[in-house]
Amino acid sequence: MRQLAREGYVNGNRQGSSNEMVERLRAEASHFRYPERVPAFGRMMVADNGHLWVSGFNPAETIIGPKSERVSRVPVRWSVYAPDGAWVADIDVPARFVPHAVANGHLYGVSLDVDDTESVTVWPIVGAGGRRR
Template identity: 35%
Template sequence: MVFAEERPKLNRLELTQDGELWVGPFIPSEFAMLGRAGLGTPAEPSTWSVLGANGKWLADITLPARFRMLEAGRDYVLGVSRDEDDVESIVMLRLLR
């Protein structure tokens, strides 16, 4: 099987209700844990770039390992966290601005 020599730099785009754009990194399958729905959860911390509604960079946010973001808001990030036994839990992380 032939694979591309380069991989994409980003994988996901999430738009918040405030109009911010969260740009998520590409996580190769060998660095992700697949869940029941076939969605990959990063095995390592992942860094997302946040752009304002005007397109200007606001911040880079590093999310914990074993955490898959579902939604972001002004002061929170909602996602699924997997523990050492691969049990999934819904987790809300607080954002300080």
């Protein structure tokens, strides 16, 4: 995990950097202290229907810096559980999208575009066979 965290720091800051700068970033990261273990999950939200949404741990969210560096650059899987604890579904949300609420059959959040401009985004929640939930 520690090596992954170090590489995450380097990759998150290397855009447009020379090889010399990348090596400097690696040297900086080698001095950072990283935990041996990480949490089993990252974020939780409760939908208006009582379902619990749980995401996996995303090390990017722990980075100090601009929001664009803390947002996942790959899709993030959220597991959804019914009020009785039964698993309902796994839902992959797009990269660079941060969910904030689940209500009225929609997922509400903020997306970052290629220029890191934030936009409010609303996604309909669609079940198996294309049925809206």
